[in-house]
Amino acid sequence: MKHTTKPEEPPVEMPDAWWYKVYFAVIVTTVVVIGLLQAFTYYFSS
Amino acid sequence: MRSLDWAVVVAYLAYVIWDGIRMTKHSGNVEGYFLANRSLPWWAVGLSVMATQLSAITLVGTTGQAYSDGMRFIQFYYGLPLAMIILCITAVPFFYRANVYTAYEYLERRFDAKVRSLTSFFFLISRGLGVGVIIAAPSVILSIVLGWHEVTTIFVIGLSTTIYTMVGGVQAVTWTDVKQMFVIFFGLSVCMFVIISQFPSGVSFADGLTLAGATGKLTTVSLSFDLKEKYTLWSGMIGGLFLFLSYFGCDQSQVQRFLTAKSVSEGRTSLLMSAFLKIPMQFMILLVGVLVFVFYQFTAPPMIFNQVEVGKVAQTAQYQTLKGEFDTAHHQREQAAEHFLKDRTDATRQEYLAADKAFNASRKNAVDYVKSATKNESFNDVNYVFPTFVVQNMPMGVVGLIIAAIFAAAMSSISAELNALATATTIDFYRRHFKKDGTDRQYVFFGRIATFVWGIFACFVATYATNIGSLIEVVNKFGSFFYGSLLGVFVLAFAVKRARARGAFFGLLFGISSVWVASHFTDIEFLWFNVIGCLVTVVSGYLISLTDRGGIDVVDV
Numbered sequence: 001m002k003h004t005t006k007p008e009e010p011p012v013e014m015p016d017a018w019w020y021k022v023y024f025a026v027i028v029t030t031v032v033v034i035g036l037l038q039a040f041t042y043y044f045s046s
Numbered sequence: 047m048r049s050l051d052w053a054v055v056v057a058y059l060a061y062v063i064w065d066g067i068r069m070t071k072h073s074g075n076v077e078g079y080f081l082a083n084r085s086l087p088w089w090a091v092g093l094s095v096m097a098t099q100l101s102a103i104t105l106v107g108t109t110g111q112a113y114s115d116g117m118r119f120i121q122f123y124y125g126l127p128l129a130m131i132i133l134c135i136t137a138v139p140f141f142y143r144a145n146v147y148t149a150y151e152y153l154e155r156r157f158d159a160k161v162r163s164l165t166s167f168f169f170l171i172s173r174g175l176g177v178g179v180i181i182a183a184p185s186v187i188l189s190i191v192l193g194w195h196e197v198t199t200i201f202v203i204g205l206s207t208t209i210y211t212m213v214g215g216v217q218a219v220t221w222t223d224v225k226q227m228f229v230i231f232f233g234l235s236v237c238m239f240v241i242i243s244q245f246p247s248g249v250s251f252a253d254g255l256t257l258a259g260a261t262g263k264l265t266t267v268s269l270s271f272d273l274k275e276k277y278t279l280w281s282g283m284i285g286g287l288f289l290f291l292s293y294f295g296c297d298q299s300q301v302q303r304f305l306t307a308k309s310v311s312e313g314r315t316s317l318l319m320s321a322f323l324k325i326p327m328q329f330m331i332l333l334v335g336v337l338v339f340v341f342y343q344f345t346a347p348p349m350i351f352n353q354v355e356v357g358k359v360a361q362t363a364q365y366q367t368l369k370g371e372f373d374t375a376h377h378q379r380e381q382a383a384e385h386f387l388k389d390r391t392d393a394t395r396q397e398y399l400a401a402d403k404a405f406n407a408s409r410k411n412a413v414d415y416v417k418s419a420t421k422n423e424s425f426n427d428v429n430y431v432f433p434t435f436v437v438q439n440m441p442m443g444v445v446g447l448i449i450a451a452i453f454a455a456a457m458s459s460i461s462a463e464l465n466a467l468a469t470a471t472t473i474d475f476y477r478r479h480f481k482k483d484g485t486d487r488q489y490v491f492f493g494r495i496a497t498f499v500w501g502i503f504a505c506f507v508a509t510y511a512t513n514i515g516s517l518i519e520v521v522n523k524f525g526s527f528f529y530g531s532l533l534g535v536f537v538l539a540f541a542v543k544r545a546r547a548r549g550a551f552f553g554l555l556f557g558i559s560s561v562w563v564a565s566h567f568t569d570i571e572f573l574w575f576n577v578i579g580c581l582v583t584v585v586s587g588y589l590i591s592l593t594d595r596g597g598i599d600v601v602d603v
Contacts, residue, residue, distance in 0.1 A: 033325050043259075044259030
């Protein structure tokens with residue numbers, strides 16, 4: 001495994017608008033995951 | 047443990063220590079030793095963030111908790127994704143652009159040196175004691191597996207981790223964390239596969255989950271809003287949110303992780319990796335505990351998993367009587383489980399639930415007897431379930447792999463905590479108050495000494511922490527005592543323009559005092575302490591700040 005110690009090129013900072021889309025995706029994914037867990041519980045408990 | 051198991055464990059330990067020590071060449075200057083020259087890629091930082099939080103307590107305590115109490119503990123993590131988003135918007139750019147070494151260093155720029163020193167001091171106290179508990183967990187396992195005294199195992203684990211952390215600095219911590227995460231998940235995957243393969247013929251994975259589901263072991267969402275109920279959707283979403291905001295945003299052991307990233311974007315991505323993966327990962331770990339529960343439906347489990355305690359009382363007549371009742375209860379539950387799987391009617395389900403209830407009562411009687419016979423009221427069998435199961439039921443080689451995975455989980459957390467403790471000691475106290483114009487060499491040398499001293503201190507704390515209840519809850523409860531109030535100080539710093547140093551200083555003290563009052567005079571569960579500490583610190587800090595007409599203006603960073 002290569003151990004990176006020095007940046008090879010200047011870091012690229014993504015714009016805020018891009019990050020807000022990522023945050024929205026995280027929230028949607030979390031809701032879906034909790035929903036799937038609830039479905040899992042219901043399926044094997046009933 | 048057979049020869050192949052020993053070979054796997056020894057090979058793992060030797061590789062990790064060697065791999066950590068060879069990072070010395072990247073740790074000659076202060077920024078290299080404490081922040082890896084801010085050069086690490088997001089995926090390495092992200093894995094290190096997850097490895098730091100995933101301690102041996104998570105493996106041993108969580109699987110044991112799933113065996114006895116089911117999966118409801120997963121709700122503890124429901125607030126984590128939202129916490130990560132908030133931190134990506136606030137803490138990551140604030141700390142990264144401020145070019146600080148510690149989170150508390152930022153507080154001096156915003157308030158004054160007293161606030162910085164007080165918050166850093168509380169971090170050192172809470173984490174210094176917390177890392178002792180983290181060392182105690184794997185020592186419990188080794189004491190069973192090897193038959194060693196717990197004190198011996200504590201110092202073997204603690205010192206081996208201290209050595210590579212002391213020499214290699216944060217580079218060693220991060221890159222060994224990456225490899226340790228792979229060992230942990232490979233070990234857990236193999237363990238799950240072996241458990242399922244050992245189910246009796248005719249009992250499938252789905253059948254096992256049906257048994258677990260019938261007993262309520264698969265509950266993952268509880269909508270109860272009872273403050274006295276430990277794990278609910280709301281305690282996780284609200285209490286857990288505050289705890290994770292504080293842990294990932296104010297605890298140096300985590301802040302230091304994303305400060306090593308190449309850029310703000312890479313720091314954010316590393317935190318969002320946890321936001322996506324933490325809940326599924328925790329589900330997998332809890333599922334291992336549930337599968338152990340299913341396995342023991344068809345194989346007689348130990349009545350008491352802690353074999354050391356069994357040895358003290360095994361010859362007494364009452365223990366033998368209890369053992370007879372326990373064996374009968376297990377046999378009846380096994381038959382009821384088979385009936386239920388063959389004929390899934392309400393009658394067979396009720397028969398199985400009644401048999402499970404009788405079995406649990408029988409086990410509780412045994413635990414109560416051990417408590418009274420050994421005069422050890424704090425005795426808790428939960429932490430011994432998984433290691434005892436592994437040693438007694440896993441095939442040769444797999445035992446060694448899982449023990450190595452537990453070692454990996456322990457060392458990844460211990461190393462990050464020791465590195466953070468050394469960083470705060472060096473940067474917030476030594477460099478700030480005693481040696482302002484020192485050379486890089488002097489600070490790195492002091493950092494190494496501080497790592498060693500904290501390592502020894504943590505080992506001594508661990509010797510007192512091996513038998514104090516479910517270890518994962520001990521760590522979380524202890525953290526909740528300080529975390530909410532520390533978070534409150536950072537909320538004052540980031541979001542309250544009128545906040546002044548005096549308000550932050552006394553607000554923090556009021557916050558911690560309020561948590562002490564809540565813990566001693568109410569039945570509120572510990573996750574809510576984070577909310578209480580944060581709110582009291584922010585409100586009292588703001589009100590006190592209103593009385594301070596002087597102070598400094600907000601510093602933009």
